Amino acid sequence: MSRELEGDLVIVGAGTAGAYLGWRMGQKGYRVILIEKQQAGEPGSHIGIFHVDEIRFAQFEIPLPEGDELIAHYPEGRAWPPDGDEAKMVRYPFYVMEMPLFIERLQGYAANAGARILFGTEFTGLLLDKGRPVGIEACTAGEKLTIRAPLVVDASGVDGVVRVSLPDELGVETGPIDPRDFLYVILQYWDELAPDFPRGLNFYPFHKAFINPGYGEGAIVGIGQPEKLETASKVQEQFLEERFPGVGHRLVKKTWGRTPYRRPPFSLVADSFIVVGDAAFMTKPFSGEGVTSGFTACQIAAETAAAALKKGDLSREQLWPLNVRYFRDQGAKFAGLMAQLVVAAELPRDDVNYLFSRDVVFSSYDLEQMNRHFEVRMGPGRLLKTAAALLGGRLSGKLSRKGFTALLAAMKSAGAIQKHYERFPGNPVDFPLWKAQAKRLWGEV
Numbered sequence: 467m468s469r470e471l472e473g474d475l476v477i478v479g480a481g482t483a484g485a486y487l488g489w490r491m492g493q494k495g496y497r498v499i500l501i502e503k504q505q506a507g508e509p510g511s512h513i514g515i516f517h518v519d520e521i522r523f524a525q526f527e528i529p530l531p532e533g534d535e536l537i538a539h540y541p542e543g544r545a546w547p548p549d550g551d552e553a554k555m556v557r558y559p560f561y562v563m564e565m566p567l568f569i570e571r572l573q574g575y576a577a578n579a580g581a582r583i584l585f586g587t588e589f590t591g592l593l594l595d596k597g598r599p600v601g602i603e604a605c606t607a608g609e610k611l612t613i614r615a616p617l618v619v620d621a622s623g624v625d626g627v628v629r630v631s632l633p634d635e636l637g638v639e640t641g642p643i644d645p646r647d648f649l650y651v652i653l654q655y656w657d658e659l660a661p662d663f664p665r666g667l668n669f670y671p672f673h674k675a676f677i678n679p680g681y682g683e684g685a686i687v688g689i690g691q692p693e694k695l696e697t698a699s700k701v702q703e704q705f706l707e708e709r710f711p712g713v714g715h716r717l718v719k720k721t722w723g724r725t726p727y728r729r730p731p732f733s734l735v736a737d738s739f740i741v742v743g744d745a746a747f748m749t750k751p752f753s754g755e756g757v758t759s760g761f762t763a764c765q766i767a768a769e770t771a772a773a774a775l776k777k778g779d780l781s782r783e784q785l786w787p788l789n790v791r792y793f794r795d796q797g798a799k800f801a802g803l804m805a806q807l808v809v810a811a812e813l814p815r816d817d818v819n820y821l822f823s824r825d826v827v828f829s830s831y832d833l834e835q836m837n838r839h840f841e842v843r844m845g846p847g848r849l850l851k852t853a854a855a856l857l858g859g860r861l862s863g864k865l866s867r868k869g870f871t872a873l874l875a876a877m878k879s880a881g882a883i884q885k886h887y888e889r890f891p892g893n894p895v896d897f898p899l900w901k902a903q904a905k906r907l908w909g910e911v
Protein backbone atom coordinates (compact mmCIF):
# COMPACT_ATOMS: atom_id res chain seq x y z
CA MET A 467 0.00 0.00 0.00
CA SER A 468 1.24 3.54 -0.66
CA ARG A 469 -0.26 6.98 -0.70
CA GLU A 470 0.86 10.44 -1.71
CA LEU A 471 0.45 13.90 -0.20
CA GLU A 472 1.55 17.31 -1.34
CA GLY A 473 2.39 20.50 0.58
CA ASP A 474 4.50 23.65 0.42
CA LEU A 475 6.84 22.29 3.05
CA VAL A 476 7.27 19.07 4.93
CA ILE A 477 8.78 19.19 8.42
CA VAL A 478 10.30 16.03 9.85
CA GLY A 479 9.82 15.99 13.63
CA ALA A 480 7.02 17.63 15.63
CA GLY A 481 9.03 18.32 18.80
CA THR A 482 9.43 21.89 20.02
CA ALA A 483 11.28 23.17 16.93
CA GLY A 484 9.16 21.43 14.28
CA ALA A 485 5.85 22.32 15.94
CA TYR A 486 6.88 25.96 16.41
CA LEU A 487 8.03 26.32 12.80
CA GLY A 488 4.89 24.53 11.56
CA TRP A 489 2.77 27.00 13.53
CA ARG A 490 4.60 29.99 12.09
CA MET A 491 4.40 28.73 8.49
CA GLY A 492 0.73 27.81 8.90
CA GLN A 493 0.02 31.34 10.12
CA LYS A 494 1.63 32.65 6.94
CA GLY A 495 -0.83 30.59 4.90
CA TYR A 496 1.48 27.84 3.64
CA ARG A 497 0.46 24.20 3.37
CA VAL A 498 2.51 22.55 6.13
CA ILE A 499 2.84 18.81 6.64
CA LEU A 500 4.53 17.76 9.87
CA ILE A 501 5.51 14.15 10.37
CA GLU A 502 6.25 12.71 13.80
CA LYS A 503 7.38 9.14 14.41
CA GLN A 504 5.94 9.04 17.94
CA GLN A 505 2.24 8.95 18.77
CA ALA A 506 0.33 12.05 19.90
CA GLY A 507 1.22 12.97 23.49
CA GLU A 508 4.53 11.09 23.46
CA PRO A 509 7.09 13.73 22.36
CA GLY A 510 8.91 15.17 25.36
CA SER A 511 7.69 12.46 27.75
CA HIS A 512 11.21 11.01 28.19
CA ILE A 513 12.20 14.36 29.74
CA GLY A 514 9.10 15.39 31.68
CA ILE A 515 9.92 18.59 33.52
CA PHE A 516 11.96 21.32 31.77
CA HIS A 517 12.64 25.07 32.03
CA VAL A 518 11.99 28.09 29.88
CA ASP A 519 13.31 31.59 30.57
CA GLU A 520 10.44 33.95 31.29
CA ILE A 521 11.60 36.58 28.79
CA ARG A 522 11.39 34.12 25.87
CA PHE A 523 7.58 33.80 25.93
CA ALA A 524 7.09 37.38 24.76
CA GLN A 525 10.02 37.13 22.35
CA PHE A 526 8.47 34.12 20.61
CA GLU A 527 4.85 35.24 21.08
CA ILE A 528 3.92 32.16 23.10
CA PRO A 529 1.27 32.59 25.81
CA LEU A 530 2.50 31.78 29.34
CA PRO A 531 1.87 28.23 30.58
CA GLU A 532 -1.17 27.39 32.70
CA GLY A 533 -2.86 24.39 34.31
CA ASP A 534 -1.02 21.05 34.40
CA GLU A 535 1.64 22.37 32.01
CA LEU A 536 2.83 24.85 34.63
CA ILE A 537 4.83 23.30 37.46
CA ALA A 538 6.16 26.51 39.01
CA HIS A 539 7.61 29.94 38.39
CA TYR A 540 10.92 30.92 39.98
CA PRO A 541 12.16 34.52 39.99
CA GLU A 542 15.75 33.54 40.76
CA GLY A 543 18.20 30.72 41.22
CA ARG A 544 21.50 30.08 42.95
CA ALA A 545 24.92 29.21 41.53
CA TRP A 546 27.25 27.19 43.74
CA PRO A 547 31.07 26.96 43.74
CA PRO A 548 32.83 23.57 43.50
CA ASP A 549 33.47 23.69 47.27
CA GLY A 550 31.91 25.66 50.06
CA ASP A 551 28.43 26.88 50.75
CA GLU A 552 28.36 30.46 49.54
CA ALA A 553 26.04 30.52 46.58
CA LYS A 554 25.52 33.45 44.23
CA MET A 555 22.03 34.64 43.42
CA VAL A 556 21.08 34.56 39.75
CA ARG A 557 18.22 37.00 39.36
CA TYR A 558 16.69 35.64 36.23
CA PRO A 559 13.14 34.24 36.16
CA PHE A 560 12.30 30.80 34.80
CA TYR A 561 9.15 28.81 34.24
CA VAL A 562 9.29 25.15 35.24
CA MET A 563 6.99 23.22 32.91
CA GLU A 564 5.76 19.85 31.73
CA MET A 565 7.35 19.23 28.33
CA PRO A 566 4.85 16.82 26.68
CA LEU A 567 2.01 19.26 27.45
CA PHE A 568 4.01 22.21 26.15
CA ILE A 569 4.73 20.34 22.90
CA GLU A 570 1.05 19.38 22.59
CA ARG A 571 0.14 23.05 22.98
CA LEU A 572 2.55 24.06 20.20
CA GLN A 573 1.25 21.24 17.99
CA GLY A 574 -2.27 22.53 18.69
CA TYR A 575 -1.27 26.04 17.57
CA ALA A 576 0.23 24.55 14.40
CA ALA A 577 -2.89 22.46 13.69
CA ASN A 578 -5.17 25.46 14.30
CA ALA A 579 -3.08 27.44 11.84
CA GLY A 580 -3.79 24.75 9.23
CA ALA A 581 -0.74 22.49 9.56
CA ARG A 582 -1.38 18.80 9.08
CA ILE A 583 0.35 16.65 11.71
CA LEU A 584 0.85 12.98 10.98
CA PHE A 585 1.74 11.04 14.14
CA GLY A 586 3.21 7.54 14.05
CA THR A 587 4.84 8.48 10.76
CA GLU A 588 8.57 7.88 10.34
CA PHE A 589 10.89 9.49 7.80
CA THR A 590 12.52 6.78 5.69
CA GLY A 591 14.28 8.73 2.93
CA LEU A 592 14.49 11.78 0.72
CA LEU A 593 12.80 12.14 -2.65
CA LEU A 594 15.37 13.62 -4.99
CA ASP A 595 15.12 15.06 -8.47
CA LYS A 596 18.45 15.80 -10.16
CA GLY A 597 20.12 15.58 -6.75
CA ARG A 598 17.79 18.11 -5.11
CA PRO A 599 15.10 17.33 -2.49
CA VAL A 600 11.52 17.41 -3.80
CA GLY A 601 9.92 15.71 -0.82
CA ILE A 602 10.30 12.72 1.46
CA GLU A 603 9.27 9.13 1.91
CA ALA A 604 7.83 7.93 5.17
CA CYS A 605 6.26 4.90 6.76
CA THR A 606 3.00 5.04 8.66
CA ALA A 607 1.32 1.96 10.15
CA GLY A 608 3.20 -0.27 7.73
CA GLU A 609 2.11 1.83 4.77
CA LYS A 610 4.48 3.76 2.51
CA LEU A 611 3.76 7.46 2.29
CA THR A 612 5.23 9.88 -0.26
CA ILE A 613 5.09 13.57 0.57
CA ARG A 614 5.99 15.99 -2.20
CA ALA A 615 7.00 19.51 -1.21
CA PRO A 616 9.44 22.09 -2.60
CA LEU A 617 10.95 22.58 0.88
CA VAL A 618 12.07 19.87 3.31
CA VAL A 619 12.85 20.84 6.92
CA ASP A 620 14.85 18.68 9.29
CA ALA A 621 13.59 19.20 12.86
CA SER A 622 14.14 15.59 13.87
CA GLY A 623 16.31 16.24 16.92
CA VAL A 624 19.84 15.10 17.73
CA ASP A 625 20.11 12.44 15.02
CA GLY A 626 19.25 14.86 12.19
CA VAL A 627 17.80 12.03 10.12
CA VAL A 628 17.21 14.15 7.02
CA ARG A 629 20.51 16.05 7.12
CA VAL A 630 22.52 12.82 7.26
CA SER A 631 20.71 11.48 4.19
CA LEU A 632 21.35 14.55 2.00
CA PRO A 633 23.65 14.13 -0.99
CA ASP A 634 27.09 15.60 -0.08
CA GLU A 635 27.05 17.85 -3.16
CA LEU A 636 24.31 20.00 -1.59
CA GLY A 637 26.91 21.58 0.70
CA VAL A 638 25.61 20.75 4.18
CA GLU A 639 27.76 18.50 6.39
CA THR A 640 26.15 15.07 6.36
CA GLY A 641 28.19 13.24 9.00
CA PRO A 642 26.15 11.89 11.93
CA ILE A 643 26.83 13.43 15.33
CA ASP A 644 29.68 11.71 17.15
CA PRO A 645 28.47 10.03 20.38
CA ARG A 646 31.23 11.98 22.20
CA ASP A 647 29.59 15.25 21.09
CA PHE A 648 26.53 14.83 23.29
CA LEU A 649 25.87 16.01 26.78
CA TYR A 650 24.35 12.98 28.47
CA VAL A 651 21.69 14.39 30.78
CA ILE A 652 20.49 12.27 33.71
CA LEU A 653 17.46 13.35 35.70
CA GLN A 654 16.65 11.76 39.05
CA TYR A 655 13.18 12.65 40.34
CA TRP A 656 13.30 12.70 44.14
CA ASP A 657 10.67 13.27 46.80
CA GLU A 658 10.39 12.89 50.59
CA LEU A 659 13.37 15.23 50.78
CA ALA A 660 15.41 15.96 53.89
CA PRO A 661 14.43 19.39 55.28
CA ASP A 662 17.85 20.94 54.59
CA PHE A 663 18.01 19.73 50.97
CA PRO A 664 18.19 22.70 48.52
CA ARG A 665 14.86 23.92 47.15
CA GLY A 666 14.24 26.05 44.04
CA LEU A 667 16.73 26.40 41.18
CA ASN A 668 20.32 25.48 42.00
CA PHE A 669 23.21 25.30 39.56
CA TYR A 670 26.56 23.64 40.20
CA PRO A 671 28.49 24.73 37.08
CA PHE A 672 31.77 23.03 38.03
CA HIS A 673 30.03 19.65 38.25
CA LYS A 674 27.59 20.48 35.41
CA ALA A 675 24.93 19.49 37.91
CA PHE A 676 21.69 21.06 39.04
CA ILE A 677 18.94 20.64 41.60
CA ASN A 678 15.63 21.96 40.36
CA PRO A 679 11.99 21.74 41.42
CA GLY A 680 10.22 18.47 40.65
CA TYR A 681 6.57 17.51 41.13
CA GLY A 682 4.87 18.73 44.30
CA GLU A 683 7.48 19.09 47.04
CA GLY A 684 10.00 17.00 45.12
CA ALA A 685 13.23 17.91 43.31
CA ILE A 686 15.05 16.94 40.15
CA VAL A 687 18.66 16.08 40.72
CA GLY A 688 20.29 16.39 37.33
CA ILE A 689 23.62 16.29 35.56
CA GLY A 690 24.83 16.88 32.01
CA GLN A 691 28.23 15.45 31.09
CA PRO A 692 29.96 14.93 27.76
CA GLU A 693 31.59 11.71 26.52
CA LYS A 694 29.43 8.83 27.77
CA LEU A 695 26.29 8.02 29.73
CA GLU A 696 28.43 5.99 32.17
CA THR A 697 30.64 9.06 32.79
CA ALA A 698 27.58 11.19 33.54
CA SER A 699 26.27 8.56 35.93
CA LYS A 700 29.62 8.29 37.74
CA VAL A 701 30.05 12.07 38.04
CA GLN A 702 26.51 12.36 39.38
CA GLU A 703 27.22 9.75 42.04
CA GLN A 704 30.46 11.52 43.01
CA PHE A 705 28.69 14.88 43.11
CA LEU A 706 25.95 13.56 45.40
CA GLU A 707 28.44 11.75 47.59
CA GLU A 708 30.52 14.89 47.95
CA ARG A 709 27.79 17.48 48.47
CA PHE A 710 24.94 15.49 49.98
CA PRO A 711 26.32 12.32 51.57
CA GLY A 712 23.56 10.06 52.84
CA VAL A 713 20.85 12.67 52.32
CA GLY A 714 17.35 11.34 52.90
CA HIS A 715 15.09 11.02 49.85
CA ARG A 716 12.97 8.63 47.84
CA LEU A 717 13.93 8.03 44.19
CA VAL A 718 10.70 8.31 42.21
CA LYS A 719 12.18 7.76 38.76
CA LYS A 720 15.38 8.13 36.80
CA THR A 721 15.47 9.17 33.17
CA TRP A 722 18.11 10.35 30.71
CA GLY A 723 18.52 11.92 27.31
CA ARG A 724 21.08 13.36 24.93
CA THR A 725 21.59 16.97 23.98
CA PRO A 726 24.13 18.15 21.40
CA TYR A 727 27.36 19.75 22.68
CA ARG A 728 29.18 20.85 19.55
CA ARG A 729 29.18 23.54 16.90
CA PRO A 730 26.31 23.58 14.37
CA PRO A 731 26.87 22.55 10.77
CA PHE A 732 28.57 25.43 8.94
CA SER A 733 25.50 25.84 6.71
CA LEU A 734 21.87 25.33 7.81
CA VAL A 735 20.52 25.47 4.27
CA ALA A 736 20.86 23.76 0.91
CA ASP A 737 18.68 23.77 -2.19
CA SER A 738 15.14 23.01 -0.91
CA PHE A 739 16.43 22.17 2.57
CA ILE A 740 16.62 23.74 6.04
CA VAL A 741 17.78 22.27 9.37
CA VAL A 742 16.75 23.66 12.79
CA GLY A 743 16.76 22.83 16.51
CA ASP A 744 18.73 19.95 17.98
CA ALA A 745 19.16 18.57 14.46
CA ALA A 746 21.36 21.65 13.88
CA PHE A 747 23.04 21.49 17.33
CA MET A 748 21.58 24.82 18.48
CA THR A 749 21.62 24.16 22.23
CA LYS A 750 22.95 26.78 24.65
CA PRO A 751 26.60 25.91 25.30
CA PHE A 752 26.40 26.87 28.99
CA SER A 753 23.38 24.74 29.90
CA GLY A 754 22.57 22.29 27.09
CA GLU A 755 19.04 23.76 26.91
CA GLY A 756 17.75 24.01 23.39
CA VAL A 757 14.05 24.79 23.26
CA THR A 758 14.09 28.56 22.88
CA SER A 759 17.49 28.76 21.19
CA GLY A 760 15.94 26.51 18.53
CA PHE A 761 12.98 28.91 18.27
CA THR A 762 15.40 31.71 17.35
CA ALA A 763 16.37 29.82 14.22
CA CYS A 764 12.76 28.77 13.54
CA GLN A 765 11.63 32.39 13.64
CA ILE A 766 14.25 33.37 11.06
CA ALA A 767 13.61 30.18 9.08
CA ALA A 768 9.89 31.00 8.82
CA GLU A 769 10.60 34.44 7.37
CA THR A 770 13.27 33.13 5.02
CA ALA A 771 11.20 30.17 3.83
CA ALA A 772 8.09 32.31 3.32
CA ALA A 773 10.03 34.80 1.18
CA ALA A 774 11.54 31.97 -0.89
CA LEU A 775 8.19 30.19 -1.34
CA LYS A 776 6.55 33.45 -2.38
CA LYS A 777 9.21 33.88 -5.02
CA GLY A 778 8.88 30.25 -6.10
CA ASP A 779 12.64 29.86 -5.71
CA LEU A 780 13.85 27.49 -2.97
CA SER A 781 17.48 27.60 -4.01
CA ARG A 782 20.32 27.72 -1.50
CA GLU A 783 20.85 31.38 -2.44
CA GLN A 784 17.25 32.29 -1.51
CA LEU A 785 17.46 30.37 1.79
CA TRP A 786 20.91 31.79 2.62
CA PRO A 787 19.55 34.66 4.82
CA LEU A 788 18.81 32.02 7.49
CA ASN A 789 22.56 31.31 7.73
CA VAL A 790 23.46 34.98 7.73
CA ARG A 791 20.94 36.07 10.35
CA TYR A 792 21.42 33.07 12.62
CA PHE A 793 25.21 32.87 12.57
CA ARG A 794 25.92 36.59 12.79
CA ASP A 795 23.92 36.83 16.02
CA GLN A 796 23.00 33.86 18.24
CA GLY A 797 25.33 31.52 16.32
CA ALA A 798 28.31 33.87 16.84
CA LYS A 799 27.61 34.24 20.55
CA PHE A 800 27.20 30.50 21.03
CA ALA A 801 30.43 29.86 19.09
CA GLY A 802 32.31 32.25 21.40
CA LEU A 803 30.77 30.72 24.52
CA MET A 804 31.49 27.20 23.36
CA ALA A 805 35.15 28.10 22.78
CA GLN A 806 35.41 29.53 26.29
CA LEU A 807 33.46 26.85 28.10
CA VAL A 808 35.41 23.97 26.62
CA VAL A 809 38.44 25.42 28.40
CA ALA A 810 36.58 26.44 31.58
CA ALA A 811 35.40 22.83 31.93
CA GLU A 812 39.03 21.67 32.11
CA LEU A 813 40.15 24.13 34.79
CA PRO A 814 41.45 22.59 38.01
CA ARG A 815 39.03 22.67 40.91
CA ASP A 816 41.11 25.06 43.05
CA ASP A 817 41.30 27.49 40.15
CA VAL A 818 37.52 27.46 39.77
CA ASN A 819 37.06 28.03 43.51
CA TYR A 820 39.40 31.04 43.31
CA LEU A 821 37.84 32.44 40.10
CA PHE A 822 34.35 31.93 41.51
CA SER A 823 35.26 33.78 44.73
CA ARG A 824 36.64 36.69 42.68
CA ASP A 825 33.61 36.79 40.35
CA VAL A 826 35.69 35.95 37.26
CA VAL A 827 33.62 32.88 36.42
CA PHE A 828 29.95 32.16 37.13
CA SER A 829 29.28 35.51 38.79
CA SER A 830 25.64 36.55 39.23
CA TYR A 831 26.23 39.17 36.55
CA ASP A 832 27.79 36.69 34.09
CA LEU A 833 25.05 34.11 34.55
CA GLU A 834 22.30 36.69 34.10
CA GLN A 835 24.00 38.15 31.04
CA MET A 836 24.63 34.71 29.54
CA ASN A 837 20.99 33.74 29.93
CA ARG A 838 19.66 37.06 28.71
CA HIS A 839 22.06 38.00 25.90
CA PHE A 840 24.13 34.83 25.38
CA GLU A 841 27.29 36.84 25.98
CA VAL A 842 28.90 38.72 28.81
CA ARG A 843 29.26 42.38 27.94
CA MET A 844 32.35 43.67 29.69
CA GLY A 845 32.79 47.38 30.20
CA PRO A 846 36.25 48.79 30.93
CA GLY A 847 35.63 48.59 34.70
CA ARG A 848 34.83 44.90 34.64
CA LEU A 849 37.68 44.16 32.23
CA LEU A 850 40.11 45.80 34.65
CA LYS A 851 38.61 43.91 37.59
CA THR A 852 38.96 40.62 35.72
CA ALA A 853 42.53 41.36 34.68
CA ALA A 854 43.40 42.29 38.29
CA ALA A 855 41.82 39.08 39.62
CA LEU A 856 43.71 36.95 37.08
CA LEU A 857 47.05 38.62 37.76
CA GLY A 858 46.45 38.70 41.52
CA GLY A 859 45.56 35.02 41.47
CA ARG A 860 48.69 34.15 39.54
CA LEU A 861 50.99 36.20 41.78
CA SER A 862 49.48 34.81 44.97
CA GLY A 863 49.57 31.25 43.61
CA LYS A 864 45.80 30.84 43.97
CA LEU A 865 45.49 30.48 40.22
CA SER A 866 47.66 27.82 38.59
CA ARG A 867 49.92 28.70 35.67
CA LYS A 868 47.98 26.13 33.59
CA GLY A 869 44.65 27.76 34.47
CA PHE A 870 45.96 31.26 33.86
CA THR A 871 47.37 30.54 30.38
CA ALA A 872 44.38 28.41 29.42
CA LEU A 873 41.98 31.21 30.37
CA LEU A 874 43.90 33.84 28.40
CA ALA A 875 44.08 31.55 25.38
CA ALA A 876 40.36 30.76 25.67
CA MET A 877 39.40 34.43 25.82
CA LYS A 878 41.51 35.12 22.75
CA SER A 879 40.19 32.23 20.67
CA ALA A 880 36.59 32.84 21.81
CA GLY A 881 36.84 36.45 20.70
CA ALA A 882 38.34 35.44 17.35
CA ILE A 883 35.71 32.78 16.67
CA GLN A 884 32.79 35.02 17.65
CA LYS A 885 34.07 37.78 15.36
CA HIS A 886 34.50 35.29 12.54
CA TYR A 887 30.86 34.18 12.84
CA GLU A 888 29.75 37.82 13.00
CA ARG A 889 31.32 38.13 9.54
CA PHE A 890 29.39 35.16 8.15
CA PRO A 891 29.35 35.67 4.35
CA GLY A 892 26.33 37.43 2.91
CA ASN A 893 26.26 35.06 -0.08
CA PRO A 894 27.27 31.47 -0.79
CA VAL A 895 30.10 32.52 -3.14
CA ASP A 896 32.29 33.64 -0.24
CA PHE A 897 31.31 30.67 1.93
CA PRO A 898 34.15 28.21 1.07
CA LEU A 899 36.84 30.68 2.23
CA TRP A 900 34.89 31.56 5.40
CA LYS A 901 34.37 27.87 6.15
CA ALA A 902 38.07 27.05 5.71
CA GLN A 903 38.95 29.82 8.17
CA ALA A 904 36.25 28.67 10.61
CA LYS A 905 37.62 25.12 10.51
CA ARG A 906 41.07 26.45 11.34
CA LEU A 907 39.70 28.47 14.26
CA TRP A 908 37.75 25.50 15.66
CA GLY A 909 40.89 23.40 15.26
CA GLU A 910 42.69 25.92 17.46
CA VAL A 911 39.94 25.70 20.09
Ligand SMILES: Cc1cc2nc3c(=O)[nH]c(=O)nc-3n(C[C@H](O)[C@H](O)[C@H](O)COP(=O)(O)OP(=O)(O)OC[C@H]3O[C@@H](n4cnc5c(N)ncnc54)[C@H](O)[C@@H]3O)c2cc1C
Nearest residue numbers: 479481482483503516517589622623723743744755756757
Ligand atom coordinates in the same frame (compact mmCIF):
# COMPACT_ATOMS: atom_id res chain seq x y z
C1 LIG B 1 17.08 15.32 29.97
C2 LIG B 1 16.98 16.59 29.18
C3 LIG B 1 16.53 17.75 29.79
C4 LIG B 1 16.41 18.94 29.05
N1 LIG B 1 15.96 20.06 29.67
C5 LIG B 1 15.81 21.20 28.96
C6 LIG B 1 15.31 22.38 29.56
O1 LIG B 1 15.03 22.41 30.77
N2 LIG B 1 15.14 23.49 28.79
C7 LIG B 1 15.48 23.50 27.47
O2 LIG B 1 15.33 24.55 26.79
N3 LIG B 1 15.99 22.39 26.88
C8 LIG B 1 16.15 21.25 27.57
N4 LIG B 1 16.65 20.14 26.97
C9 LIG B 1 16.99 20.20 25.54
C10 LIG B 1 15.70 20.18 24.73
O3 LIG B 1 14.95 19.06 25.09
C11 LIG B 1 16.03 20.13 23.23
O4 LIG B 1 17.02 21.08 22.91
C12 LIG B 1 14.78 20.41 22.42
O5 LIG B 1 13.74 19.56 22.79
C13 LIG B 1 15.08 20.25 20.94
O6 LIG B 1 13.89 20.31 20.22
P1 LIG B 1 13.82 19.72 18.75
O7 LIG B 1 12.42 19.92 18.31
O8 LIG B 1 14.92 20.25 17.93
O9 LIG B 1 14.13 18.17 18.91
P2 LIG B 1 13.23 17.08 19.64
O10 LIG B 1 12.48 17.66 20.79
O11 LIG B 1 14.13 15.92 19.89
O12 LIG B 1 12.14 16.71 18.55
C14 LIG B 1 12.46 15.95 17.42
C15 LIG B 1 11.24 15.13 17.05
O13 LIG B 1 11.53 14.45 15.84
C16 LIG B 1 10.98 13.16 15.93
N5 LIG B 1 11.70 12.28 15.00
C17 LIG B 1 12.97 11.82 15.11
N6 LIG B 1 13.28 11.00 14.09
C18 LIG B 1 12.18 10.98 13.29
C19 LIG B 1 11.88 10.30 12.09
N7 LIG B 1 12.76 9.47 11.50
N8 LIG B 1 10.65 10.48 11.52
C20 LIG B 1 9.74 11.31 12.13
N9 LIG B 1 9.96 11.94 13.30
C21 LIG B 1 11.18 11.80 13.86
C22 LIG B 1 11.17 12.78 17.38
O14 LIG B 1 10.27 11.75 17.75
C23 LIG B 1 10.91 14.08 18.10
O15 LIG B 1 9.59 14.23 18.53
C24 LIG B 1 16.79 18.95 27.67
C25 LIG B 1 17.24 17.80 27.06
C26 LIG B 1 17.35 16.62 27.80
C27 LIG B 1 17.84 15.38 27.11
